Amino acid sequence: MLDLNFVRENLDTVRTALRNRNFPTDLLDDFAGMDSERRKVIAESDQINARRNAASKEIGALMQSGKLDDAESKKVEVAGLKDRQAELDEQRKEFESRMSDLLANLPNIPAADVPVGEDEAANVEVRRWGTAREFDFEVSDHVDIGERLGILDLERAVKITGSRFAILNGAGARLERALVNFMLEVHTREHGYTETLPPFMVNRKSLFGTNQLPKFEEDLFHIKDERGFALIPTAEVPVTNYYSDEILEAKDLPKYFTAYTPCFRSEAGSYGRDTRGLIRQHQFEKVELVKLTMPENSEEEHEKLTANAERILQLLGLPYRTVVLSTGDMGFGSRKTYDIEVWLPSQNTFREISSCSNCGDFQARRMNLRFRRAGGSKPEFVHTLNGSGLAVGRTWIAVIENYQQADGSVVIPEVLQPYIGGLEKIG
RNA sequence: GGAGACAUGGCUGAGCGGCUGAAAGCGGCGGUUUGCUAAACCGUUAAGGGUCAAAAGCCCUUCACAGGUUCGAAUCCUGUUGUCUCCGCCA
Numbered sequence: 001m002l003d004l005n006f007v008r009e010n011l012d013t014v015r016t017a018l019r020n021r022n023f024p025t026d027l028l029d030d031f032a033g034m035d036s037e038r039r040k041v042i043a044e045s046d047q048i049n050a051r052r053n054a055a056s057k058e059i060g061a062l063m064q065s066g067k068l069d070d071a072e073s074k075k076v077e078v079a080g081l082k083d084r085q086a087e088l089d090e091q092r093k094e095f096e097s098r099m100s101d102l103l104a105n106l107p108n109i110p111a112a113d114v115p116v117g118e119d120e121a122a123n124v125e126v127r128r129w130g131t132a133r134e135f136d137f138e139v140s141d142h143v144d145i146g147e148r149l150g151i152l153d154l155e156r157a158v159k160i161t162g163s164r165f166a167i168l169n170g171a172g173a174r175l176e177r178a179l180v181n182f183m184l185e186v187h188t189r190e191h192g193y194t195e196t197l198p199p200f201m202v203n204r205k206s207l208f209g210t211n212q213l214p215k216f217e218e219d220l221f222h223i224k225d226e227r228g229f230a231l232i233p234t235a236e237v238p239v240t241n242y243y244s245d246e247i248l249e250a251k252d253l254p255k256y257f258t259a260y261t262p263c264f265r266s267e268a269g270s271y272g273r274d275t276r277g278l279i280r281q282h283q284f285e286k287v288e289l290v291k292l293t294m295p296e297n298s299e300e301e302h303e304k305l306t307a308n309a310e311r312i313l314q315l316l317g318l319p320y321r322t323v324v325l326s327t328g329d330m331g332f333g334s335r336k337t338y339d340i341e342v343w344l345p346s347q348n349t350f351r352e353i354s355s356c357s358n359c360g361d362f363q364a365r366r367m368n369l370r371f372r373r374a375g376g377s378k379p380e381f382v383h384t385l386n387g388s389g390l391a392v393g394r395t396w397i398a399v400i401e402n403y404q405q406a407d408g409s410v411v412i413p414e415v416l417q418p419y420i421g422g423l424e425k426i427g
Numbered sequence: 428g429g430a431g432a433c434a435u436g437g438c439u440g441a442g443c444g445g446c447u448g449a450a451a452g453c454g455g456c457g458g459u460u461u462g463c464u465a466a467a468c469c470g471u472u473a474a475g476g477g478u479c480a481a482a483a484g485c486c487c488u489u490c491a492c493a494g495g496u497u498c499g500a501a502u503c504c505u506g507u508u509g510u511c512u513c514c515g516c517c518a
Binding site for chain 2: 039042043045046047049050052053055056057058059060061063064071072074075076077078079246247248249372374377378379
């Protein structure tokens with residue numbers, strides 16, 4: 001969420017940001033008018049409150065000194081103020097809810113070094129690692145390989161649940177589990193993250209904090225329950241909200257969390273996209289990285305977080321490239337996002353496997369997550385960062401496809417073997 | 428699921444309908460003392476909003492949340508949420 005005063009004082013900046021993100025700017029058209037009306041109402045309401053408070057004090061004094069008649073006439077005077085007060089309260093609530101609706105629906109301002117562009121075509125590659133393997137046989141995709149090896153069963157998943165679900169069996173399930181453990185071990189032991197295992201369901205307040213709500217309601221799986229819980233679409237939601245409504249001490253920052261969770265996404269509006277295989281599922285596994293930092297460190301921490309995610313691909317020997325998303329392609333709450341894209345031989349292209357975002361104070365303001373600098377100054381909002389480290393299902397695909405052999409088997413990368421009982425290959 | 432107790436500032440914890448935005452302690456910050464550290468002592472220390480070019484000042488709001496009673500609510504009433512204890516059930 002953007003700061004109300006910031007929006008008031010930087011309307012042009014906000015309007016430009018909206019345009020660059022392909023957002024309509026008409027939201028802002030009546031901002032100035034609404035805001036000054038709102039403040040007028042507040043000023044009058046506060047004045048009346050001040051008069052009421054003063055009168056009430058006088059009444060108390062009058063009654064104590066026995067001047068009951070004077071007290072009674074004061075009471076009548078206060079009663080007269082009450083009608084106007086109620087009217088103003090009504091207006092104030094109306095204005096405040098309109099302003100907060102408006103603010104809640106404004107996306108973050110992209111950082112200055114984010115390329116301006118309409119969509120993913122304007123994304124800019126910042127680096128590339130590894131080289132795509134040369135195959136001397138016709139490559140298969142992960143569905144063919146997985147089904148041939150009996151480690152992937154899509155048909156029965158459809159029977160049991162529906163489309164966009166999958167079942168992993170035998171070495172396929174073990175490979176998934178090995179990947180999870182491998183990623184968590186690297187991030188906790190080598191990168192300094194604290195592992196956390198959060199709830200897989202969250203309430204609406206948390207979803208507001210990490211900007212799934214109010215705009216992206218239909219992307220979630222909601223629990224049919226009066227409590228309004230939803231299945232988490234990413235561990236970013238429970239983990240980033242961990243310290244919401246709290247004031248941290250500067251010495252406790254930065255905080256690094258890593259969490260393995262399943263993720264649940266309704267994928268509404270993505271009909272027909274990536275329908276084959278495991279690329280786009282309603283349920284997938286992900287190891288998430290979350291950082292809470294001081295404002296002045298978030299850019300550097302963002303680079304480090306992205307490098308931490310890339311490190312997993314390097315250790316697995318999977319070629320990838322990293323792109324910085326253009327203004328038109330980046331997420332609602334992000335100031336700057338790097339996507340890491342892994343090489344998929346069957347598609348002869350790079351596919352997203354991680355998305356690492358610096359949200360600045362945008363989420364912290366929504367969830368009221370602050371810190372206080374040494375010296376007892378005013379609390380400030382922390383900066384929140386998140387990234388996949390990595391999407392496990394897509395890593396599974398990348399391993400299966402990049403390490404496939406001519407005989408249909410799949411070699412397990414050496415670094416993964418300790419996590420899968422020493423297994424060297426599947427098939 | 429049943430019964431009861433509770434919800435106060437960064438933390439612990441007092442609080443009679445008006446003198447309580449809130450005692451006290453801890454922590455933080457500033458200072459005195461000290462060769463240094465520690466201790467001791469003194470002072471200071473909630474958040475959000477409005478007004479203002481800005482600061483100061485002034486004003487408003489906030490004692491879980493939402494309502495209500497009252498001239499006046501942390502304090503009384505109702506509902507909601509959460510926490511704790513006991514019973515039941517359960518991986």
